[in-house]
Amino acid sequence: MKSFLQDSIRKFKFEHRITLIYFIFGFLWILFSDKALDFLEPDDRLLTEFQTYKGSFFIVVTSAFLYAFVRRHMQSLRKVESQLIASEYKFSKLYENAPFGMVLTDNEFKFKNVNASFCAITGYSEAELLKLTFKDISHPDDLSKDVLNIQRLILKEIAVYKTEKLYIRKDSSVVWGALTVTAIYDSKDRFLYNLGIIEDITFRINSEKEIRKLNETLEQRVAERTTQLELVNKELEAFSYSVSHDLRAPLRHINGYVELLNNRFTDILPEKGKHYLKTIADSTNEMGILIDDLLNFSRTGRQEIQKAEINMNVLLQEALNLIKQDVHNRKIVWQIANLPMVVGDFNLLRLVWQNLLSNAVKFTRQNENARIEVGFVEEQHQYKFFVRDNGIGFDMQYAHKLFGVFQRLHSSSDYEGTGIGLANVRRIIDKHGGRIWAEAELNKGATFFFTLLKY
Amino acid sequence: MVKLKTILLVEDNPKDVELTLEALSEYNLANRVVVVRDGVEAMEYLQYKGEYHNRNKENPGVIMLDIKMPRMDGIEVLAAIRSDENLMLLPVVMLTTSREEPDLKRCYELGVNAYVLKPVNFKEFIEAVKHIGVFWALLNELPTEI
Secondary structure, eight states: OHHHHHHHHHHSOHHHHHHHHHHHHHHHHHHHHHHHHHHHOOOHHHHHHHHHHHHHHHHHHHHHHHHHHHHHHHHHHHHHHHHHHHHHHHHHHHHHHOSSEEEEEOTTOBEEEEOHHHHHHHOOOHHHHTTSBGGGGBOHHHHHHHHHHHHHHHTTSOSOEEEEEEEEOTTSOEEEEEEEEEEEEOTTOOEEEEEEEEEEOHHHHHHHHHHHHHHHHHHHHHHHHHHHHHHHHHHHHHHHHHIIIIIHHHHHHHHHHHHHHHHHSTTTOOHHHHHHHHHHHHHHHHHHHHHHHHHHHHHHHHOOOOOEEEEHHHHHHHHHHHHHHHTTTSOEEEEEOOOOEEEEOHHHHHHHHHHHHHHHHHTTTTOTTEEEEEEEEEOSSEEEEEEEEOSOOOOGGGGGGTTSTTOOSSOTTTSOOOSOHHHHHHHHHHHTTOOEEEEEETTTEEEEEEEEEOO | OOOOOOEEEEOSOHHHHHHHHHHHHTTTOGGGEEEESSHHHHHHHHTTOGGGTTSOSOOOSEEEEOSSOSSSOHHHHHHHHHTSTTTTTSOEEEEESOOOHHHHHHHHHTTOSEEEEOOSSHHHHHHHHHHHIIIIIIIOOOOTTO
């Protein structure tokens, strides 16, 4: 019951509480003090005296109560006040020294308060800004959108308004700001002012513009280069077309007339003459092969690689079948490892094996115990394939010439070939992002290595 | 006796003409060959125009067409033949020096009957020309209206 009373009293505000207590106490005093006095002393003379004491006592007691109440209340008020002052100080320091601009504006967009950072952003002094409105320093392009949204904010249609906009500085230059606005209301829910926080993002915006511009010029340059390359490619194509046509035709004619001479006038031609004609025919054949090789090489260079997942064993077997047909009368020990799957161009990689294997076959010709080994080593990011033979090998000091166009390390009378095969192989491996090299020792054999990335 | 059909050889290079005729003469086909020097002349021959306006009304049994020629090239001739309703069914064999994938594709799109590379080696060349001549001028049967 007592605690209920206390709780009920606490619900009242301080001023109501004091009045209520005074009212109850005074009422009870009036109700009971005179009756108590009557009961104690009915003498009229003494009654007046007692009543004076009684009134004085009432005033003393109520004064004491009042003093105690007010004092306690004032103490708690002062405590709250000092906390408020500390907090206010803290926030005003934060406001003043914030690294971004902070402003308070009223419902007519007039600046009521601005901090140092905002002055720095806009180039105006605090006094100058306080005479201006938000509209005065906004870029006209952004203004209608900003005004509309801030009005919606005041009407509580939105809780916060964020935008990136242009401010016009005192010197008429423009500055990019990231603005965040919230509305502040008092305890009665009446609009007080808008709090705006403005971050200078000119550097960021300019950097973004710069990046965009750089990207555009880069794209443009790439496009230009691509066009140039396409043009060069087209020219190359036209070139190889005319090479293939214009160089072959005269060869065919030489060959044809030599053959006609041989057929029609064989009776009257001396042996020497026949020998000359045979030499002419051999040379034209040789040149025909050279032209074909060169054209194939240039085609490989221009060809786009068609990537697919490839079983190297199948590929190797196809290449081997072609080669074994030519060497069925030779005794060769083949040692072929089980090869991994790779990603690459089927036809081009088959050409690689064909070239490397036919070289191995060719250069082991003098060896009665020819032995050709095909294998691979798995490394962290790639496979290293190799073809090893025990043929005539070569002197390592000429190794750098191995993959050049029309470069040969053996005389063509001993070992036939135009010297384009390995140049082609290198192109193909390059196009696959791999590497090719060889290790050899004269008369002991050679090993050709090439790498392909794992996928 | 089998009636030998005419072979129209469209070739600008006189050496190639001579070598082709040599090859065809081995099978006695040379005397049935009509030689024109480029695509324009070929179309004049086929459409009875210019100096050919008086020739016998008869289409050749086969046309051997070189690709690289002045004025009108072989592919243009092929396109013109295939779009002429009097000529569209004529057998056309491209006889050319170079194997260029785009040419090959274009010719087959236009409905060529064969695409033959002139081999550098003369023996092979003779074989190739002979086969074309014998097959198209001798063995192949054409619908009567052409």
